[in-house]
Amino acid sequence: MAVYHLRVKPIQRSKKRHATAAAAYRAGVCIVDERTGKKHDYRHKMGVLGAELCLPGGGTEERAAFWNRVEHHHRRKDAVVAREIEVSLPRELNDGQRWELAMTYAHELAGRYGVAVDAAFHAPRPVSDKDLELNPEQFHMIDPDTGHRHNGNWHCHLLFSACHVEPDGTLGKKCVELDPIHCRRRKILNLTQRERSRWAELQNRALERAGAACRVDHRSYVDRGNDRVPTVHLGGYAARMRRDGTPQLSEQAMLNREIVATNNEVWRLREQARRERIEERELKAWIKQPGVCSASGRIILESRMMDSIERSYLLSQQIEEEERSSVRQSRADFQHSQVTDEQIELTGSRPATEEPESASEMRSGEYPAPTPARLTGSVPEPPRDAQVRAKLAVRRLLCMVEQIDRAAAIREAMLDPDDRFAEVFQEQLLEVGIGAHGELSHGARPSQGDELGESADGTSAEHPGLTRADGAPVKR
Template sequence: MAICHISAKASVSRGAGRSSTAAAAYRAGICITDERTGEVHDYRRKGGVESSELVMPGDSIADRAEFWNGVEKHHKRGDAMVAREVVIALPAELWADDRKRLAHGFAKELVKDYGIAIDVSIHLPGKEGDERNHHAHLLMTACHVKLDGSLGKKCNELDPIHCKRNGVENLAERFRGRWADMVNKSLQERGIKERVDHRTLKAQGLDREPTQHLGPVGSGLKRRGIPNLVQQRIDQQISDRLRQARDEGAALERQRVVLEESVISLSTDVYAAAEAQLYATLEAAATTRLEAKKRAEAAQRDAAAAQVEADKRKALEAATVASAPATLYPTALAGVTNETLATVPGILPAAAIQQAVVERIQELRTIQTAAPVSIAMLGLEVAQQPVYRERLKAADDRDDRAQQTLDELAPMGKIKRMLNNADAIEANARQIRKDAQREREQIDKDIDRSPEMQAAIRINAQSADQRKQIAFEVKEMDEIALRTERGESVWKQPSHVTRLPEAIVKVLDHAREIAASMVAKMQAIDVEALLKRAIEMKWTQPENVNSVKMAQSRFVQTPAQVQAQRVRAQEKTNSRDQGHGM
């Protein structure tokens, strides 16, 4: 059965040790740092919040944490009343969207009529309570809010003291009739026969006792230790609510992990697509240049063939001359060092270098790098270990008990606070909350320093270094292709470097292997030029032993000597690995 319930809660007053930032964070189930006091109000594990929205004048948009921090800064007095709260019951007969629209519509009317801002938070029924108890908390500013979001003077129309002095109805009494009309209109639009009546039972002509609500009185009985049955029932309700908060917080955390994995997966796909596009562009550019060179060479061969057909004798001589350089060229090339090939152009066929570059780029594309480890997801898994889970649970329990104590002390008057030594109890509760927050921060640091997290960080760093190395080598391959096309040397040697980079060595070694097949398709005059250049640049053994050592120290060696050095280095590595294995 639909009910009409609207009640005004105790105002959020600094004199009672409360703040609007803490109230907004608790109602919305979020984390807000109070910039005035430095306190962190973190209720993300609270659960039970179906939706929350900050309704501003003129339908403007504002950040919740920034707005309520602005409210705290606007009020200067140490006992200032910074906000007011009204709780409304939402009909369980309506759908969730209808309840949300009803609560927000009611808030928008109040914002329009009184020029204030209202933070609307819709809460779900508790698991162990009445499943129909859908309700909304309306946290209202105590001052006017302008259309541009700036704060103005105190809203006297909604001030309880001002209303009492002038004989005006208080917040709940003034809003009750309008709220009942809006509820009945929503029920009618949905075709529901139930209706609510904001009038008293006597005014409605009903002869029954009104329902009772256990509020601050029950809490006071618990503190005095009487009666035990009431205390036990309230303790059980608190335990049930804590269990509900933990369960719902875990569900929200799982949803966040799924969203984070989707974002990480999307980021990895975008990076892989961009990397593949880069490789494809470089390969296409090198292939285009190679094909253009081949077409030019084919045109030259066609012209030479036409000349040969015109003069058989000259064609025969040309064929004889062409075969001799092509046969001698591989032998002459074997005597040229890689250092010379890298720094002197005109020894290797340009087509051989271009093809070696294309095949090296294709080889780089096949290299598999380790997928990045999700640090955030791993941190959640580590946090589920018993040692961290128990510490977090203990910290949350202490925090919840301290917050409950603060909520019970909030509505007390000055005399009652003096009688119950409320100041000392409140100070102790706030210290417990700070200790719990520090414990959570320490747990986060311990998780970050765990062996699992440190290993994941190292793996990600290694994968990133490997990807950077591949990208750098691809860029270097493209530069080699451009320099070769312009007739320049393969490597532009810096003045402070004498050792060839490994990437250059791989390209030159492969170009050597395919050079013999390339010169067989070239014009005789071009082959002769390559042969002549190779003979000129052939490395010769110095007569002086010291000169040999100096030349070798500068890595001016024949390919055979370089290969012999590699074999010896590999044998040393294998021997060292076997020694470690034993």
Template sequence: MAIYHLSAQIISRKSGRSSTAAAAYRAGVEITDQRTGEVHDYTRKRGIESADIVMPSGSTWSPTRVELWNTVEAKNKRADAQVAREFLVALPDELDAGQRRRLAVDFAQELADRYGIAADVAIHAPGKEGDQRNHHAHILTTTNRVEGDGFGNKVRELDLVAHNMGGGVGKANEIDRIRARWAELANERLREHGHEARIDHRTLEAQGIDREPTQHLGPTATAIERRTGQASRKRQDFDQDVAERLTQAKKAGELERLGQVLERSILDLSGDIEAAKNQRIQEQAAELHKRALERSEVEMGHRYARALENVTTETLATVPGLLPAQAIKRALHQVGKEVAEAGQVPDVDVIAVRRQVQAQPGMQQRLAHAAELEARGQAILAEIAGMAASSGSCTTLRG
């Protein structure tokens, strides 16, 4: 799987470095620094697949590697001079060795032509102990423009300090453009050779990918590990950073899980509260219904009582020929009819209320008195009937 990587760094005397040493290490050769007399011998270095010097297309100067970088050191006099700039790029594993070399050299040629600089392209194979897909190229460029058989002024377009001082803070700079161009060129070659893999120069966040970017040890840390056989300080820092990130991720995961549990608890509690509110509403409604029934029963009982009182005290005196039993039946029927027409609570047991009223001691006495009157009335009616019958017999005899 092709991955994107392009990083740029400055080779500066201020940090104790030189372009001659950097070039010798990357190309795996020996270079004597004519300015200091130091000999930088990396001829025993393994893993160098190719090393090419690239000059601007319009230049007639064809220096050797030794000549090129000693001329650079001679041009830059200051003790803190920035003598070279390196671009480190990851080469697609999908391409073969010849295709990777062509890609790296063509990219270096574009840099040389655009900025008028010289470039030293060294392609390194993956390390024996590392990822075997880690093909990469070190493109060491001059910080001065090529002029004749030497160098002229600095290339300010690639200087971040000059970019910011010129009002470019927060704006895309030339390094950003170079990063984008590398992705374009690599993808062109992948497409040209029939590979579907592509690389993207944008940040993982801009691509919508949720993971941490990969990290590289760099040449110094790698050399230390090869020489000592132990993990470099940079690798230890990486490992510690990874451990801290894992710990933070674990804590974040635990917090997320706790949050989910809390959210579920809140939802459950909300459901319990809602259920309790509904139950309370139902209980209140039942209580109100019960009270309404009680009030209806009391009111109905009072109406039955008044009806019975009227029947036993007034009806017999005001309605000639109406017997007590008939009067009571009519009165109770009238009360039931009025209750139905009034639309009172349908759950009221009218018969039970009527029985409760009739069972009261006062009502029992009144009903007993009505029964006595009923008995007297029946006796009187019987006597009248007897008298009527006797009278009829006498009339018949006379005839």
């Protein structure tokens, strides 16, 4: 189905951007910036299906000469030399219909605001087998004309000057209708608010002429009365991470996953409720038919309703139990692997599996006598594995340079279900002078070497100068 997209972006010098570079990249040509002397060569860029510079009145001009004149026309070092509208083009149209739609909108913008518009028509990005292997969830489609696989993202870049342009190409004053600050001060609609509805109208008109059944809507979910949660914009870097299959997703990508899962769950529950309402209406209509006992019909209706409620409850309980069991299993596997690795690092060999002492005593029929600790009720020493894990966890913290990394590691360690580990871990943090948020006290510093290196006297072999807050050397 067609997807609506319209985004307005400024080209401003304060962010090291230039109109010549933007025009060269979007049109896939080579332009030399006469003001800076820099050469912007994008002739190797793939996917540029066409580009055309439109002046008010239907004229045109050579691209490099025009945008160099625009750069010389703006003298401020923080000037906005151009603005861009990026729009998506429907997949339901062919290349000729998409080009006609984009150029119609470009000529309309040039005449409405009295500016020059440089339209560049870009093809979708190809999707290879390796891309699908890295990220199987990404959208892709097969082009019916070429048979190639791509992401279906036909789009157009409309780069227009920030100043007025005469039909003969003469540059004028700043076009204040394009400035969002001017629109906010005058309390009028800005460029984005004005053009979103117009682009949706043009796109739907083109879809109707092509005989497509789908339509686009520029309004938000709130304006349409839809309670679906909209996803957030990923940006170029986050989208590239997701496309390349990087395991460490960005916060926006993780948030989008949660939003999509929530929307799908809400849709599933609503669909289930809709089916139940239909079944209830059909059953009530059946009860009212002649020859059907009303009492028996009500009993059947109530039994079906109770059965539906019970199925929903059992399903929710099953889902919750599966989530809890998966969390417990992942924690158990992580703790087991962590303890095993730490014992191997300390002893140099994998610990042998020993028989519990209680089991051998029970088979021999002998029970241990009460020890002084049991009689006096003294607090027992923490288990050896808890001490080892806490010590190694603190050593890893000392090997971290950034405070944000130490804070994240401390939060992860405090989620351990072993209470004794948490107590020993907090004691170790106080001993070496690390705060709850990863901050280092005076005298403590992060290490940069082997986490487990020790010398004969118990201090760090790699970092003998590592001390606590009170000035004493840190025991490793």
